Amino acid sequence: MPYRPGPQYPIYWNKLRWKLFKKYGYRCQVCGKYSKGNLHLHHKIPVGMGGGHNEENLLVVCSSCHYDIHTKRIKI
Secondary structure, three states: OOOOOOOOOOOOHHHHHHHHHHHOOOEOOOOOOEOOOOEEEEEOOOHHHOOOOOHHHEEEEEHHHHHHHHOOOOOO
16 A cells, blocks of 8 residues: 555655655665665654755654654654
8 A cells, every 4th residue: 555644744754754764765864774665754843843845954864763763763
């Protein structure tokens, strides 16, 4: 099943995701792990706190690092 973001995401979200995954060589920007099927985009400044969906506010991360960021095990 394809990835379907929530209504707070722009219609170009999937295109942006793949653009950034490719830009960073399908590697997590935190741990460096390579993955084509287990990458996420993390908002450095959450959308609810005024952060945007622009490249400068997004970080390509693997699911493990994404979890660790949200549980405060990793600070960015």
